[in-house]
Amino acid sequence: MTVYLLRRLVQMVPVIFGITLIVFVLLRVSGDPVLLMLPEDASQSQIDTLRRSLGLDKPIAQQYLIFMGDLVTGDFGRSIRYGNQPVLPIVLERLPATLQLTLGALVVAVLISLPAGIIAARNRRRWPDYSASTLSILGEAMPNFWLGIMLILIFAIHWQLFPVSGRSGFLSVVLPAVTLGTGLAAMLTRLMRSSLLEVLSLDYVRTATAKGMRPRGVLLKHALRNSLMSYVTVLGLQIASLMAGSVVTEQVFAWPGIGLLAIQAINSRDMAVVQAVVIVASIIVMLANLAVDLLYAVIDPRISYS
Amino acid sequence: MTGVLRRTFSAPTAVAGLVVLLAFIVMAVLAPWVSPHDPVTPNLLSRLSPPSWAGGDARFFLGSDHLGRDIFSRLIYGTRVALLVGFVGVVMAATIGISLGLAAGYFGGTVDNVIMRVVDTLIAIPNVILYLTVLGVFGPSFTVLVLVIGFINWTTFARVVRAEVLSVRHREFVEATRALGQRTLVVIVRHVLPNVIAPIIVVATLNVATVIILEASLSFLGLGVQPPTVTWGRMLADGRGYIATAWWLATFPGLFITLACLSLILIGDSLRDALDPRLRGR
Secondary structure, eight states: HHHHHHHHHHHOOOOOOOOOOHHHHHHHHTTOOHHHHTTTTOOOOHHHHHHHHHHTTTOOOHHHHHHHHHHTTTOOOBBBBTTTTHHHHHHHHHHHHHHHHHHHHHHHHHHHHHHHHHHHHHTTTTTHHHHHHHHHHHHSSSSSSHHHHHHIIIIIIOOSSOOOOSOOSSHHHHHHHHHHHHHHHHHHHHHHHHHHHHHHHHHHHHHHHHTTOOEEEHIIIIIHHHHHHHHHHHHHTHHHHHHHHHHHHHHHHTOSSSSHHHHHHTTTHHHHHHHHHHHHHHHHHHHHHHHHHHHHHHTTOOOOOO | OOHHHHTTTTTTHHHHHHHHHHHHHHHHHHHHHHHHSSSSSOOOTTOOOOOOTTTTTOOTOOOOOOOOOOHHHHHHHHHHHHHHHHHHHHHHHHHHHHHHHHHHHHHHHHHHHHHHHHHHHHHHSSSHHHHHHHHHOOOHHHHHHHHHHHHTTTTHHHHHHHHHHHHHHTTTHHHHHHHHHHHHHIIIIIHHHHHHHHHHHHHHHHHHHHHHHHHHHHHHTTOSSOOSOOHHHHHHHHHTTTTTTHHHHHOOOOOHHHHHHHHHHHHHHHHHHHHOGGGGTT
């Protein structure tokens, strides 16, 4: 187990390396940071001095090494917008809000898709199945930010059950989480249904039914666990798109997470913040994927990572 | 192939999807002739009129926006950007993804390793953040948007193609052509590619829907194709501020996006069933 965990963490290194390379290249082509930091009437010697003090006069490969060295020691640069503060604490401070939102969306997705998928599979080609399929195709076709605006219109403005925007207690997370979770719920419902149908047609399930076991027992004891494997796999793969979707959702609900921070930073060309958001978000996605892989062993006892 | 098409469109849902998609394409092509009003010129005398059937000005079928522009006409023009970015973006992504996927699957070894590590990296970064960063750096425009979609979105195609190639690479007909002394490129293009076309078409169809939503999201965040070009995402962003007083501003662009994506998903799903009969009804 420990060996497996270590190996997986080591495998992340080249990916993180690649991400930093992408970020570094993007940052360098985004224009001369020196010109952004100095007033427009700065003299050439002032520009040169600042450039030297920032190490921007060195060869590009050396700059990358310095950049990497800074990252490893937790120095992600300083923000132009937030009074020259270090960037990493700014991002980490916003992180809990985003995690709360994505976790909430995950809960919404599972709470909808698990029962809906099971009911659809058990009532194959009857109305519960058809309505689940229709709703899930709709859920996949709908852009989540539009759903968010419609939810605000109905539940926050018309009925005033939830706050319109912002992060203030449990009620405020409901609409954003539903907004972000619906697309995933739709996809997982279809997946749960099809993988359960596949398992239900297998011989061992027929045997269990033939020996007189009640349908509920067959489902809960035998079929469900095996159909959960592909469900969990896709759930893990979708965590990245959940994080991505949260950017838009945060904008709709003025939710103070890293997505909103990223948009504001991009609009004000605060590239150090943007770079920190990209790296932090990617590392979270990778850690989440690792966590999902470990979950396999819980679901399927045949899998062990020792 | 005709058999596949017949099977695909024997499903009523796929026919409905095709009809809607064709309607969108016609709207996009004929926008100047079918839209009742100018989509960009403001007319401040007729601001925020509800749809004609909801007690509003009879000239505006789906109402007018905060600058008095006809929403229906704007939606028709918005179809152009949505479909163009969707189709061109996916063609770009598919071209890159198919080439790299074929290379990875056919050559294996180091080539495969390098390509798949790049795929891993691109998949790990939440894509909207990456798109926003690149668009923020290069400035949002149609060309940049389509290029970025191509260069980031190809990973799905590469993975699908690679998996398919791995499954046909050692089949007898490929081995045989290679034994006959055919050049690698010829073997790939003439004998491997035709066998992976089917799953690509399905992925591509569904991917157009994904890209349309992506384009709308980026426009919604202000980093899509810039005004005066009309985009559905921008219309939604404009409408968001008027949600409490003028619901029609944000409602109809969303309906159009949903409808466009729905048509593509229905066609894509049916296509998948037709190509793989085992999946029918699953």
